Amino acid sequence: MKKDYHISNALFVLPAVLMFAIFTIYPFVKTFQLSVYEWDGISPNMKFVGFKNYIDIILADKIFWKSMTNAGVITLLALTFQNLLALILAVIIDRGIKFEKFFRTVYFIPPILSGVVVGLVWKWIYDGNYGILNTILSYIGLEKCATSWLSNPKTALLSVAIVHMWKGFGWGFIILLSGLQTIPRELYEASSIDGADSFKQFYYVTVPLMIPIFFIVSILTILGTMQIFDLIYSMTRGGPAGATEVPISYIYRYMSNNELGYATAMAVIFGIVLFLLSILQIKISRKLKKV
Template sequence: MRNWPIKPWLFLLPALLVYLTVIFIPSFYSLYLSFFSWNGVAPAKEFVGLQNYADLIMKDAVFAKALLNNILWSIGSLTIILGLGLSLALLLNKKIKGRIAFRGIFYFPYVLSGVVVATIWTWIYNPMQGFINKALESLGLESWTRAWLAEPKYALAAVFVAAVWQGVGQPLVLFLAGLQTIPADPYEAAIIDGAKPYQRFWYITIPMLRETFIIVVAITMVASMKVYDIIYAMTGGGPAESTHVLASWMYIQTFKFANIGTGSAISMFLVLITMIIIVPYVFYTTKKSHV
């Protein structure tokens, strides 16, 4: 009987211990807590089964709004942020003057923390002294000025604009790296054959960026589902609970309302939704890319 190879497992053991301690065990403990009603300090927990999940779906209007906001945020991230990132990458991949400086300028907001970005944009949106309202007033558009973060109709969109400013740098850099790996030969052959720019983009650039798209789309979807810091720092989920996402509502339920079971149930919803979206996507695209 062959001896079980122990050496590979010894190399994996440190990472495995970290994974079990930081991710696996806390995740299952959160799942366990989601079946109880508990305020976090009482010595006893009341087992309620699936009641926390049922209450979220049937009775919690803020949870429904947070879920919708997460969906809208994800759609906006996959279209606007990715679209801007790809467009800027295509532009900065050309031999234009100052392109290295522009790459740094566009990437710089991404390295800032969400709280810093939130502070900057909260001042930009300030109804009295903010840049946006002052610019509109200088253009004679006083009727367009408003308290951007205090009106439920505009607050989520205003926060998303700040997130776009911060987040576009990551797909920009990744797409730029992918573009620089594409050889010039296919483009030269396409030009000789009379292919137009949009045809070269659609039939050469997009297919050859397939691996990059897999990574960028997956990262963007995960980031859009767990968005929290910029929303909480700019609006706290308000006004009138209109900008809550699942992560922010989970925090409110857990640490402000002391509903540990409900907060844990929201976290499980977040994990489940993310897995339903990400796992089939990565599996399908990775399998397709190797066909």
């Protein structure tokens, strides 16, 4: 009987595993191996270079690591401000409020909009010549702050980060809200009978139960934000002068210029960094769970 158990169990995972192996793993492995070659994507000859690409990237490619830092900055901002905002909004909605449906719908509009629209519209908002942002600033007397937000190397990265957070907080909001909604109301009632106010309730009831959800949201934020590309491409193309270059846009540059081996190697290194970050996350969340 134990044998039957195994086979029919396998049926659960078989379709997914089969599909994944064919359509994802196979292309993945084929592309992965390019990292030890130099290849332009066209000629029938590939030149084996061993770890040369990796060594060049780790030791000599300043722009790659700068792009990692840029992505890291945006990710940190997203982890803190974006998710904090999502959490606050989710908590307020969860507590019950009028026009709940309206707010829930509206907050999800940014994630639904395609990258094309978002890039275009925000470019117009930030525009140094016509932009609404500068117009608003001059209405409230802050003309001095007006600048070409996306062309000024001091403000470019932050400006793009804000758009990313604007587009992204809706996801965190939904996941956090669905997590909050699964906490049984009795727990809150019980704790308020015990004399806890809203803040104590939040700290002792909500947070512990939400840790797995927090973990999901933060890992998704890290993975999603570090891989930011569409917005960069439509708003700044990595400019001004490389101030908003991020790993994916940099990898894409190499790929468009037919240096596939190098581009692939960069992606692998990038993946390793993300992997380490994820493991760090898992360890932190396990520790918090114990507490």
